[in-house]
Amino acid sequence: MASVDYKKELDDIIDIVVTELGSDIHLSVGSHPIIRVDGSLIPLTKKPILSKNDVIGFIKVLLNDEQEKKFFIDREVDFSFAAKNGVRFRGNGFFQKGAISIALRHIPNVIKNFKDLSLPPILESFCQRPQGFFLCVGPVGQGKSTTLAAMVELINQTRSEHIVTIEDPIEYMFEPKKSLIDQREVRVDTADFHTGLHSAFRQDVDVIMVGEMRGQETIATAVTAAETGHLVLSTLHTNSAAQTIDRIIDTFPSGQQDQIRVQLSGSLTAIFSQRLIPRISGGLVPAYELLINNAAVSNLIRERRTHEIQTVIETGMEQGMIDMNRTLVELVQNGEITVENAFSYSPNPKGLERLM
Numbered sequence: 001m002a003s004v005d006y007k008k009e010l011d012d013i014i015d016i017v018v019t020e021l022g023s024d025i026h027l028s029v030g031s032h033p034i035i036r037v038d039g040s041l042i043p044l045t046k047k048p049i050l051s052k053n054d055v056i057g058f059i060k061v062l063l064n065d066e067q068e069k070k071f072f073i074d075r076e077v078d079f080s081f082a083a084k085n086g087v088r089f090r091g092n093g094f095f096q097k098g099a100i101s102i103a104l105r106h107i108p109n110v111i112k113n114f115k116d117l118s119l120p121p122i123l124e125s126f127c128q129r130p131q132g133f134f135l136c137v138g139p140v141g142q143g144k145s146t147t148l149a150a151m152v153e154l155i156n157q158t159r160s161e162h163i164v165t166i167e168d169p170i171e172y173m174f175e176p177k178k179s180l181i182d183q184r185e186v187r188v189d190t191a192d193f194h195t196g197l198h199s200a201f202r203q204d205v206d207v208i209m210v211g212e213m214r215g216q217e218t219i220a221t222a223v224t225a226a227e228t229g230h231l232v233l234s235t236l237h238t239n240s241a242a243q244t245i246d247r248i249i250d251t252f253p254s255g256q257q258d259q260i261r262v263q264l265s266g267s268l269t270a271i272f273s274q275r276l277i278p279r280i281s282g283g284l285v286p287a288y289e290l291l292i293n294n295a296a297v298s299n300l301i302r303e304r305r306t307h308e309i310q311t312v313i314e315t316g317m318e319q320g321m322i323d324m325n326r327t328l329v330e331l332v333q334n335g336e337i338t339v340e341n342a343f344s345y346s347p348n349p350k351g352l353e354r355l356m
Contacts, residue, residue: 004054004057006057006060007061009057010061013025013033013035013044014083014084014087014089016035018106020037021037021038022036022037022042022106023036023037023106023141024036024104024141025089025102025106026041026101026103026104027055027101027102028055028099028102029051029100029101030049030050031049031050032044032045032047032048032050038278038279038283038284039276039284052100055099055100055102056100059071059093059100059102062079062081062091062093062102062104063077063093067079071093076092076093076094077092077093077094078090078091078092078168078169079091079093079169080107080171080185086109087106087109088106088109088171088173089104089105089106090105090107090169090171091103091104105141107171108146108172111149111150111172112146112150113150113153113154114150114154117143117150117286118285118286119150119274119286120288120290122290122320122322123151123272124154125320126151126269126270127151127154127155127158128158128159129231129269130229130231131226131227131228131229131230131231131267132226132231132232132269133226133264133269134151134232134234134269134270134271134272135213135236135244135270135272136148136234136235136271136273136274137235137237137241137272137273137274138237138238138239138273138274138275139237139239139275140237142275142276142286143274143284144274145171145172145211145235147272148209148233148234148235149171149174151233152172152207153174155207155231156174156177156179156181157177158178159178159179160179161179161180162179162182162204162205162206162207163180163181163182163205163207163209164181164183164196164200164203164205164207164209165183165184165209165211166190166193166200166208166210166211167186167211168186168187168193168211169185169186170183170184170185171211179207184196186211192218193211193212193214193218194215194218197210197218197222198221200225200230201225201228205230206231207233208222208225208230208231208233209232209233209234210233210234212235212236212237213234215251216251216252220252223260223263223264223267224263226267226268227266227267238273239273239347240273240310240324240347241271241273241291241309241310242306242310245268245271245301245306245309246306248260248264249261261302261304262302264301265297265298266298268293268297268298269292269293270292271290271291272288272289272290273290273291273324274286274288274289275287275324275345277337277341277345278341279336280335280336280338285331285336285337287324287328287337287345288322288324288327289323289324290313290320290321290322291312291313292316292319292320292321294316294319297309297312300312310348314351324346324347324348325347325351325352326355328342328352329342329352329355329356332356
């Protein structure tokens with residue numbers, strides 16, 4: 001029986017993903033290779049069902065020797081992978097029921113701007129801030145990294161700054177334009193997010209992009225960086241602006257929570273929450289919420305009244321705030337998304353019903 005060329009097989013699957021404008025590849029024992037297009041999973045039924053040896057074969061193509069060794073000890077691994085023609089993926093290998101599974105997320109080579117991504121132009125104003133803490137939040141796979149990449153690229157094009165990114169793994173590759181850009185990968189260039197962030201203080205850095213706020217130490221250092229003259233951009237897996245503030249504060253022991261409230265109320269610039277919703281005409285379109293930290297919001301954070309923040313967003317349109325339900329209504333009115341999807345993605349369906 002002829003041996004399988006797993007590099008060629010992987011290239012074939014990648015070609016399909018690129019042609020179909022897919023976002024993800026899943027390789028699991030007992031299933032056909034599966035790709036995700038416009039949010040839906042599609043089995044590649046012309047490809048054979050994968051055996052244990054097949055998935056091991058793919059892992060050996062995707063990982064270097066050191067990563068492979070670590071994977072079989074830790075039973076999971078994050079990695080980035082560059083295929084032919086410069087097509088890039090971030091990946092995760094893991095075990096389930098004793099067998100290997102692989103998830104690959106396609107990272108487009110072209111960094112799109114806000115207009116291309118259907119994002120609000122007001123985000124540009126946060127790229128011009130000399131300092132502060134900006135968070136892009138939402139569940140996994142909702143385009144947070146892509147939004148931050150658009151922000152970093154705008155800074156790169158318009159400002160002469162030293163930008164350091166700390167990522168796990170590196171996703172979008174930036175080409176320095178007006179700015180100097182250093183991209184550091186966790187476990188390759190720095191031990192972890194916290195260590196990389198702490199080192200940035202000694203690197204004459206102006207803008208820091210942290211791939212994800214993981215843990216108390218990273219959050220504390222990021223807030224301090226924002227207070228001390230740096231523009232810090234990052235992401236968090238939360239569902240709304242108010243929940244994000246609570247999550248950050250709850251990360252700390254009760255004795256430190258008042259201090260972090262004060263720091264956050266002063267350093268936060270904005271929280272942008274986004275969801276990608278299937279577009280009627282095909283593809284995905286973002287719905288979003290924007291909380292801007294003004295005097296009223298700052299007081300609510302300090303005074304433990306984060307439950308009132310949603311009302312501030314809903315009534316703060318004149319200050320540039322954006323309410324998620326209002327963007328959903330606009331998308332329905334513009335024929336972009338279905339009413340059913342608007343309700344299924346709404347954080348407050350009763351509130352949405354009143355606006356419809």
